[in-house]
Amino acid sequence: MRQSNLYIILYAAAITIVCGGALAFASQSLKPLQDANIELERKKNILATVMQLKEGDDVVKLYSSLVKERVIDFQGNIKTGVKASSVIIAEQYKRKPEERLLPIYEFRNQSDTSKIENAVMPVFGYGLWNNIWGFVALKSDLNTVQGVKFEHAGETPGLGARITGDDIQIRYKGKMVFDGDNIRSIVMQKGEGVDYSSDAHKVDGMSGATLTAKGVNNMLKDYFACYENYLKKNQKTLSLNL
């Protein structure tokens, strides 16, 4: 009986249904906790582009006191009624740049809130194997990079996956987005071990991971262009304030 085709088919079906049901239940009941973790990770990453986080820092409290979330459109106008945390970058990425909702995270001066101290932009793109994303923080001139934070879903460990490492991310510090009035972006070069400290738009590459670097370069170029109007607008008000 145990060898009959009918028994085997029914057995396989029953196993599939039971396992599937158990997994669906687990996934649904654990989702709130997992989402909270992802949200915390996002806040941590945003803060980490601007400041050095220490072990035991209350990320949620720091974030709510320092960061002002806004959503803007391609023209640099503030979109009201949309919460930055509800904007899913991966979904917006599929749209044309002109139609994307763009979250921006501003670190305002504590005493004078009209002054932006740092602006953090989310970035999203495609590496060699899968999605890459992250945050880029600009200094108050809205041109110089304060810090970056990159994450990846499936880059090769030891090669492309190095973009998550501090040693790679520190290379972006102090680089410039604009050259005069135009965006020139920051380009990771091919090959490793060259000193680009005198060039504000080039960073040293990752040996063996040129294609991931290309993905990072495209991602930055794409998103700097998205935020160009916002950055320029705020740079103007900044110079007026001075």
Next chain:
Amino acid sequence: MSTATAEVEVVEKKAEPLFSKKNKKLISNPLDIDNPITVQVLGICSALAVTTQMKPAFVMSIGLMIVAASSNVVISLLRNTIPSRIRIIVQLAIVSLWVILVDQVLKAYVYDVSKQLSVFVGLIITNCIVMGRLEAFAMSNKPWPSFLDGIGNGLGYGIILMMVAFVRELFGGGSIFGFKVFEAMGITYQGNGLLLLPAGACIIVGIIIWIQRSINGYRETH
């Protein structure tokens, strides 16, 4: 009355104590003479991959132990119903179920660790230790011994993982469980990069096998 007591006695005689000598061996054998990594040489891939630091190695060991033990129990319970022609795929389905459950729980409660382990938790599905124990033990044994067998093999795997991770993290990165040992002692220590590479793990596993074999008096038979 008397017949009832007699019956109880018979049942008691048949029932094996939970931790009989045989059952204890199920736990202790995999730790040494039947170790999954150093003797059966199974699960080497993950032993090389997750042992650069002790924390992921520890979580991975616990994860594998849970998966091995619970899949063993489930397969053992089902062993008389599983059609032999599709037994491997049924085993695989049960293992995958437990692995995904472990992965989901890790994502919910220890997100950092789950990010670090990422693909390796998923790879427990194809870990030869789990499949090997299901096929070799759980398919022909009762649930309780199968449970012990899973725990034993998980422990055997975990012990080697922790040993390798200890050496690699201490001499490769100068810390234990993330605690900077050498810094705390006031010694500047330049980490040994080789130990952090998979090759370093291979060498350490090799040394452990060497030591174990010379203690146990193992001889290659020709």
